[in-house]
Amino acid sequence: MLDPAFVCHKAALGGGVTSPVAATVTRVPAIVGGEANLPCDTRPPIHNDSLLLVVWYRDDNPVYSYDTRVDGPSAHWIEDPYIGRAHWQNVPTASLHLYDVQARDRAIYRCRVDFHVSPTRNYKISLDVVELPSKPVVFDEYGKEISGTAGPYHEGGEFKLICSVTGGYPIPRIQWLQGETVLATLSAGEVMAPTRSLALVIRNATRAHLSALYTCTADNTLLSSPQKTTVKIDLFLKPLTVEIISREQPLSVGRQSELWCKTTGARPPATITWWLGGKKLEAITKETDVEDANETESLLKWMPMKEHNEKVLTCRAEHFNFNRSSIESLLKLNVYYMPESTIHLGAKMNPNDIEEGDDVYFGCKVDANPPAYKVVWEHNGILLQHNPSNGVIVTGNTNLALRNVSRHQAGQYTCTASNVEGDGKSPYLHMQVVYRPLCKNKEIKIMGAALQEPTTVTCEVEAYPPPETFEWTLNNSAGSIKVDPDRFTVDAKQGKSLLTYTPVSDVDYGSLSCRAMNLAGQQVTPCVYTLLPATRPDPPTNCTVYNLTDDSLDLLCIPGYEGGLQCIYVVEVWATEGLVVNASNGVALWNLRRLGANRQLKLIVYAANARGRSEHITLQVETAFRLLPRSEPQEAWEVNWALGVFLGTALTIALILCLALIATKVRSRSRDYEVTLPTLKNQMVVVQKRSSTQGADDKNPDLIPLSKGLTEAPPDPPLYSAIAAPKNSSSTHSLQRTQTPVTPISSHAHYTDMQNDSGRSMINGAMRSHREIVTTRTPLLAAHQESCV
């Protein structure tokens, strides 16, 4: 019967062409998997004719037939491959409808329409089955597939996108689009290969390319929309702006400043570094990624220093993806700092050669920001004011002139500049004024020198520079003699010269003048020292104890020769156990207390001066017994009462005596008198009388009797008079006169008045005697001095 294995192949034979020639071919495109309508007009050309048969042939193989002679669905016949995929439809137009078109359906189909009467019609329909191309695949230049986002690429750089399309019949056209704009095309005719590629090259990627969308399309038919794949571009962006914000200046040394720097536009966010003078600074960086603003902020906290003023602070925005492109924001720093001053002498001034009378110029170099508004000058810590009359001239802010400088203006100079930040004091400048030596002691010093004894005379001068040489001259009655340099030493550093001098004879006394010499010249006014013979004092004589009680006593002595120098009088009270009391006084009068009752005491009295001590005078004394235990208040009362009584008595007696005295005075020139001193214990102390002699009178013609009847016979004064400054003791010094040549101080000379006076004043405190002393002053070291050294 029928052999199922066979498939017929038809080949037309004959003398002509082998394949049937069609008039016109209708092209029907269809996509694989889609549908197609192969039209075939089955309407009979004439009215009363009818369709008989429709047969569809594919290359002479029938694939579908519709036989109108058969009723029902069996009128249709479909060939196997088309089963379920094809059916005849009459509406809207007569056509063979194919579903699920396959690539192998691509062929030229012949539709033969048989009519009952009319001639058969043959239609040729070409079913153009379109195989759609694959979805494009985008690769990067290294062959790696890109899905979704390409990159990230570098701004300014180049990137390549390769679109690859496989398959498609007819051969698809490949295009690269951005939005609606076609950027590149690969036509169907070019390149016949299973997989075709089209590259898109973007040179110099700009910021606009970020997130740009590029679509690769492959199309080969109008029946369906093109296959497309879209990629989005990701870019690394360079930083766009960088700015140091918060530019509040000026900054202050020592005050921390905060500066912010912000950069935008970089992707991923940039890094910020701070640079100053080529060195990197530490800072806190904060990155913020606000809505694609891609900001980075950095905070710099630092302590500016003086050296930073006028330097440039740099904030640099860098990106690790872009090595060599970084942008910077610069800030020139204005740092305020305290002034730094330096004082200096004017140019051409030799600091070692400033002499008295010169003009000295100072300058003050000030390094300050902001510039100093005032500059003050100090000399040895004291502010210098502009005083042209005094020669102090302050000009501008930086110049000081001292006209006609004196040696007192030497010292430490400094200038202090001030600005808002503070005061800056310069290091000290020591200015030395060169002057000739001047004697430290303004006054003539009188010195006592003993015969045969070496005396050291010290000559001290003030000089700058220090004196180099000294010159000693002795002036005496014979004239001036230069002292041999061997006899004195020179201590230049201290400005001293020591002369050790031993007067041998009277001729060796006189006045010594000392002159120093330094670079400035020789001392103008010499230091003068008057040499007087000096010796140690004589001891006091006729020491008498008065008012001896159980506890105290008064001691009065007649002083001896002072030795030409000021002397003091010392009493030492010795008991068996040792020294009890030691008292010294300017006069030979003491009130000694707390001696203890009933004691054996030895009193040692002597005088002392610069030359030494006198001989001792020794006295033995025994204190009285203690009489009555007495209570002090009672005693006081008793004393007072007794005192009152006896005062009255005493006064009366005194009055009588005075009258007697006047009477006697009138009568004779005798100076004998006695004074009765009432004592606490009813003891009378009789003042030793001194008999007045003619000699005494002769010796002391100048004495004037005291108002109270006390007379004195001053002892023979020493040869040379000396004026000494009053001392603190209650005793006063008398001025003595010059006398004729030397008479050794006689031990007979006494004077009591002074003791009396002071004794009285010491005891009673009520009575004071007045004493007039008339003295004559003699000029110091007058030229008429007579002895020679």
Place this chain on the structure above:
Amino acid sequence: MGVKTVMRTLCICLRIVGISVPNLKQRGESATLTCDYDLEGGKLYSVKWYRDNEEFYRFMPRLRPPQHAHKLDGVKVDLEKSTARRVHLRDLTLKSRGLYRCEVSEEAPSFHSAQAEAFIEVYYFPRETPRITGHDHAYKLNEPLDVNCSSAKSFPAPDLQWLIDGQKITDRSWLIVYGAMPAPQGLLVSTLGLRAPTNHRMKLKCVATIGTHRRERTATIGKLFYL
């Protein structure tokens, strides 16, 4: 049940054994076209004849009578002489020329068909010889010839050829091709001009050829004036 499916059998390989069609006929003649087929066991549905895709004859066994002819310009079918394998045409005209195709179809359900085709050319040979003009003219020596040759009307337009003293003129610069001009009844006339230098008394011959049919005319150049 839907569409009736048939087992993928068949191969009842209907085939056309041969087609016999005269290549060339003259106007007015008759022609017999035969299309020999082998059904190989299948049933015949139809044999159809087309000229240039237009059906003019069909033979369907199911019809009474089975032959049927359609009107087609230039095709007169002699139904009595036509069968399934043969179709007879008479009174061929110039319009009869074309590509003749026979299509044999099997019965349902497959309606397998086979086709074959061949071309019939219809000519009209010229009844007369070509005409030469311009040769009567008295030529001076070396004056160029100016003669034309026109064929008698025919179809298609014949090929014309000039011969001078039996020598074919091939130099195109001497020939002027006027081409074919229409003549009545759809015929054509060809004209070919000759421009050749004359130097002696020449014997000219114009030959018109259509296929194997050939007509010629000879002419001699007239008195030559010798100056």
